[in-house]
Amino acid sequence: MVNKTNNLKTAISLLLIVVFYSPNLRAQSAKELFNNYHKWGITGQNNIFSAADVTPTNNSNFNYNILKSKRFAFGFEYNFYQYKNWNFKTGVQLQWFGNAENLFISQKETVLSFDINSWSRITDDLIVYLPVTAEYVFLKKGNVNFSLGAGLALSYYRETIGGSFFNIDNQPIFNADTNNNSKPFYTSGHIEASIYFKRKRFMLQTSIIYNKSYKTYRAGLYEFSNLQVSPNTKGLIIQSGDYIGVSLTIYFKKKNKS
Secondary structure, X not given: OHHHHHHHHHHHHHHHHHHHOOOOOEOOOHHHHOOOEOOEXXXXXXXXXXXXXXXXXXXXXXXXXXXXXXXXXXXXXXXXEEEOOEEEEEEEEEEEXXXXXXXXXXXXXXXXXXXXXXXEEEEEEEEEEEEEEEEEEEEEEOOEEEEEEEEEEEEEEOOOOOEEEEEEOOEEEEEEEOEOOOOOEEEEEEEEEEEEEEOOOEEEEEEEEEEEEOOOOEEEEEEEOOOOOOOOEEEEEEEOOOEEEEEEXXXXXOOOOO
16 A cells, blocks of 8 residues: 555656746646537546455465556546636546455365365456546646646445355355445545647547545455364454556547638
8 A cells, every 4th residue: 555655646746846947837727728628528437446445364374455456537528617727527437346266275285186276266246436526727838738636526336245155075264244234335445647648530548546435345254273283363354445546637629620
């Protein structure tokens, strides 16, 4: 989580350096962005979700992790109101919330007679994401515009797979149950830094977004049991749902404009 936050700060710092030390910059009205382009845009976004906090077992013979994962999102964006330098926008996205699991059990802890002692899988759960963002369009250089924004979002998320298990000869060795968040609606806050590129037939917006969830997306318990050496061990699983995303939005030019 610390590394993700540092990466976001670095990206925004580089953007601000480019903006404030570039020549021929002028103040930009938000309305000017959409004089020749439609306010509806199509968005694709790549998100890096944070890893889960898994209570350590303090045992080198077995381990369970939910890793950070990259997932794609697709949606639409609508810039519904502009006032001076302010642009207000909303939209809808379908996001795939990733769950990349790794399980390790040393051979001496099981009745396995072969060398395979690890197991992993990747699952996807669908999120419907509804953001509202206030964006300040503050500078322009030629056909390039810069902005910073912040906002809130409502998400609908219901985990489709509530847990994981690993058996040997019908004997339970590992079980994880993370389907204990019954409420499917979540709120989050986000900040973003964007650059708009105006072209002859369309305008592109590329953004770096950091999203902080106000409620844990996934939480539960895990247990190792029936091991040959170690006693049964239980732990906690907490995955926030926080992510850093990089998005690309395209706005097409109005047909009645030259």
